[in-house]
Amino acid sequence: MTQTIAILGAGRVGSSLARVAVASGYKVNVAGSGSADKIALTAEILMPGATPMTVAQAVKDAEIVILAVPLHKYTEIDPQLLAGRIVIDTMNHWRPTNGAMDELDNDPRSTSEIIAEHFTGSRLVKTLNHIGYHEIEQDAVREAGKPRRALAYASDDAKAGATVAGMLENFGFDPVSLGTLSHGRILEPGQEAFGVWFSKPELEKLAREQISTAASH
Numbered sequence: 001m002t003q004t005i006a007i008l009g010a011g012r013v014g015s016s017l018a019r020v021a022v023a024s025g026y027k028v029n030v031a032g033s034g035s036a037d038k039i040a041l042t043a044e045i046l047m048p049g050a051t052p053m054t055v056a057q058a059v060k061d062a063e064i065v066i067l068a069v070p071l072h073k074y075t076e077i078d079p080q081l082l083a084g085r086i087v088i089d090t091m092n093h094w095r096p097t098n099g100a101m102d103e104l105d106n107d108p109r110s111t112s113e114i115i116a117e118h119f120t121g122s123r124l125v126k127t128l129n130h131i132g133y134h135e136i137e138q139d140a141v142r143e144a145g146k147p148r149r150a151l152a153y154a155s156d157d158a159k160a161g162a163t164v165a166g167m168l169e170n171f172g173f174d175p176v177s178l179g180t181l182s183h184g185r186i187l188e189p190g191q192e193a194f195g196v197w198f199s200k201p202e203l204e205k206l207a208r209e210q211i212s213t214a215a216s217h
């Protein structure tokens, strides 16, 4: 099992994921845009068990790095720090927050394929985009035998995808592989899977239909 997860972004998604990761037995490093001191109180109150750090410190011993910063801030993160690491892209192009982003708006690819060009050398996996921050703890089910929400992931690196699938499972979700990063569009705002509770068979069926429709165009 992966031991250490670095979460970059100590906001709504970052703090929800930190709590679930701590509850699932991971060592959690969390960072905001500044010093560890700046998020120390937030971490103590909202993420007990997670350790506040700078971005550079947080990623140092992490097997998985979760990007939970606003999408328009992704270029602030130094790709060299993340080279060789499994990096989860939770980020959505959320216009009220991010505004227009020309490099995304004029490109038909999934936002993660574009972001992957910045994080060259990282093993990028797109997931956690289609669940609201407030549902992350609410829908995580770690008890055996209870229905679980399915969360899909997409990656061009099958091994990285499998590691992340294991993490999602430990968090209390049923992972569903979409295949390559290009299929990650299925997880983006405005798509049918966005913000909806699906079981694994339901999400697999939806993904199969959407992938085959996309392939026929």
Ligand SMILES: NC(=O)c1ccc[n+]([C@@H]2O[C@H](COP(=O)([O-])OP(=O)(O)OC[C@H]3O[C@@H](n4cnc5c(N)ncnc54)[C@H](OP(=O)(O)O)[C@@H]3O)[C@@H](O)[C@H]2O)c1
Pocket: 008, 009, 010, 011, 012, 013, 014, 031, 032, 033, 034, 055, 067, 068, 069, 070, 071, 073, 076, 077, 090, 091, 092, 093, 094, 128, 129, 130, 131, 132, 133, 134
């Ligand atoms: N909200 C949702 O339900 C939801 C669901 C799925 C996916 N997402 C995606 O998840 C991401 C985070 O959303 P959110 O709602 O959690 O946002 P948020 O509450 O605004 O939190 C964003 C966090 O990112 C930090 N940050 C900004 N620039 C940074 C940098 N350069 N390095 C490290 N940390 C930095 C901010 O810290 P400072 O205060 O120090 O700037 C803040 O802690 C977004 O991309 C969003 O699209 C959101």
